[in-house]
Amino acid sequence: MHQTDATRDDSGRIRALWAEMARGWAAGDAAHFAANFTQDCDFTTVRGDKPPGRDGIEAGHAALFDGPYAGTVLDARIVAIRFLGPDLATVEAESTVVAPGGEPLTTTHALAVVERTPEHPWLIRAFHNMIPAPRPVQPARDTEREPVPDGAAARPKLRHLALVARDPERLARFYSSVFAMELFHRDPDGSCFLSDGYLSLALIKHQLDGDTPVGMNHFGFHITDTAATSEALTAAGTPKPAERFTNRPFAEYRAMDPEGNWFDLSEHGFGGP
Structure with a gap:
């Protein structure tokens, strides 16, 4: 068999791993999903969590299939395969979680390392998942007519607004169609969560049993030095910023101004997680 034929066969076996993951996902079968990974796989989720090997991957996905992603399917696509040797390759892949009604929920990109193993022709040895941020649009700057002020590069920049909405999907369609914002x-x-390439807009689903009012909820600053900003806030007489314990990894700290407005x-x- 020629080398090109062997590589083609191995590429097909590697692609079959993602097809089997999609089948396991659609069936809500976490064991089927996790069987495509080595027992000691180095797996990193989009939030930076690292479940311990195949058992951790199975447990984590069992919770997803019984909870927020119940009834969803996974559209998994291989973007590129690069063979590093006869028994080792890297894989770039994209996956979209699709709701039962056909609405895409989120798209992730992953870089994986696959290995030929004694127990299976190919299994995933390492898998790093991420949600890509939209590429910011940087307007051209005429430096002769518009010089950059001293200290402007380090100045905190308002980059985030959050609204509590009764129907986030309807509002997202509004801002996408009227203002060409990108749902990311x-x-x-x-x-x-949307972006215009410069500022992100969070449309937070209103909980009927909650006390949070609909409308403006908070805004956010992109800063370069948390410690220095915290010192400036406390010097201005406001509370020290509190670390955010949340499953939305879009900001690290929550603070407030002298009138109690959150930011x-x-x-x-x-721009994204």
């Missing part, structure tokens, strides 16, 4: 993420609860502080920005 959906939460399982229906919250939607977020983030060093990594608001």
Whole structure:
């Protein structure tokens, strides 16, 4: 068999791993999904969690299939396969979680390492998942007519607004159609996140049993130094910013101004997780 034929056969076996993951997902079968990974797979979720090997992958996905992603399907696509040797390759893949009604919930990108193993022709040895942020649109700057002020590069920048909405999906369609904003993420609860390439807009699903009013909820600053900003806030007589314990990794700290208006502080920005 020629090398090209062998590589073609191995590419098909590697692609079959993602097809089997999609079948396991559609069946809500976490064991079937996890069987495509090695027992000691190094798996990183979009939130940076690292479940311990195949058992952790199975347990984590069992919780997803019984909870927020019950009844969903996975549209998995291989973008590229690169063979590093006869028994090792890297795989770039995209996956979209699709709701029972056909609405895409979220799209992730992953870089994986696959390995030929004694127990199976190919299994996934490492898998790093992420939700890509939209590419910001940077307007051209005429430096001769518009010089950059001293200290402007380090100045905190308003980059985020959050609204509590009764129907985030309807509002997302409104802002997408009228203002050409890009929807880059959906939460399982229906919250939607959009961007114009400069500022992100969170449309947070209103909980009927909650006390949070509909409308403006908070805004956010992209900063370069959390410690320095915290020191400036406390010097101004406001409480020290509190670390956000949340499953939405869009900001690290929550603070408030002298009249109690909430705002977020983030060093990594608001374009996406």
